[in-house]
Amino acid sequence: MxxxxxxxxxxxxxxxxxxxxxxxxxxxxxxxxxxxxxxxxxxxxxxxxxxxxxxxxxxxxxxxxxxxxxxxxxxxxxxxxxxxxxxxxxxxxxxxxxxxxxxxxxxAPALPLPPLRVKTIRYERDAPAIKHTGLFGSLHTRRAAQLDGYDDALFTTPDGRISEGPTWNVGFINDDDVIWPEASVLPGVTMALLQHHTPHTTAPITPADTQHLHAAFATNTSIGVRALSAIDETPLPPEHPQLARLRDTYLTIPGEPL
Known part of the structure; x- marks a missing residue:
């Protein structure tokens, strides 16, 4: 259609x-x-x-x-x-x-979707604050990650900080704290909704930092809250209790009528 x-x-x-x-x-x-x-x-x-x-x-x-x-x-x-x-x-x-x-x-896909294994790739979208139609670079990184045996890519900035995925925002969990990466990213609607309904902080995060974090997730309007099961060679638990709470929080947000 x-x-x-x-x-x-x-x-x-x-x-x-x-x-x-x-x-x-x-x-x-x-x-x-x-x-x-x-x-x-x-x-x-x-x-x-x-x-x-x-x-x-x-x-x-x-x-x-x-x-x-x-x-x-x-x-x-x-x-x-x-x-x-x-x-x-x-x-x-x-x-x-x-x-x-x-x-x-x-x-729309049925929720929740299975966890993702992602590979960090140095890349920053053109005009990252705009959700524009220029998807070549994002899809090229996704293709490269998949050819290496991963499900998707995870972008890092020139100074080595994690930013976002090709078509999704990324968040992290330390104990029960929700942390969003400090970087230039698309201000996603689902991320904004979760931030409005859930206590959170923002901090610079590198791939090395993920070895000490307890969980991670991708989020956008199509996938809701989707667990990451690995970042590069670092495994992450896809069943952390906070992931379930975030997923439930998102699903209970009332929709606005068209």
Whole structure:
């Protein structure tokens, strides 16, 4: 399913998005026409639209398109809202200032998902505070990690600190304390919800530090709270009690109606 501005998407417009890959997006899990953190998703889209296109975005219009896209789908779904300008010119991206709203949907995975084994790779996304469509670097690191026998990558900064995963934020547990890495990362909606509902701290964390921590997890709107069972060669317990509490906390956050 793909709808552009509330209508079946024009293949020519989608080709422009594929060929230029200039835009931004958010993905949200829809359960019974409700979305945890919906207002955060809409705020992100408006904020990133100003940064990427220098234009305003109508959050009520986005909400209507998402509601329309999710109306005919049974069960939980992941709805992605991508903002791009079909009239963009590769030679003059400064003139791309007419954002269009592309909505796509797919079935949501059942939660919880199995733990991940991740490999640290030095990488920092372009404009890390923006959830943009430039996914080549992130997916390239994921591919490299998988070819080395891991499930996914975990980014480290040039000075050796852990930051985030290719499509998720990462958190750590020491005893029962929740620690988020101090680094330039995408401000994830699920991370923000967990931070709002759970005591936490922020600190610089290196791969060597993980040998002394008690658990770790990945988090985004599609996966909720997903345990990490290993970082490089360091095993981590995927059944730490705090992981279960975080998972339950996330699942009990009420969704906002579309």
């Amino acid at each position: 793909a709808e552009l501005n509330g209508q079946p998407a024009d293949p020519d417009a989608l080709a422009i998005l594929a060929l230029t890959n200039y835009g931004h997006f958010t993905s949200m899990r829809v359960d019974d026409q409700r979305v945890r953190g919906l207002s955060h998703h809409l705020e992100r889209l408006a904020r990133d639209c100003a940064a990427v296109f220098g234009a305003d975005l109508d959050p009520d219009l986005v909400r209507r398109y998402v509601r329309q896209a999710a109306a005919d789908r049974s069960g939980a779904s992941v709805v992605r809202v991508t903002i791009f300008d079909p009239g963009i010119d590769l030679g003059h991206p400064s003139k791309a200032n007419t954002p269009n709203i592309l909505v796509t949907a797919r079935p």
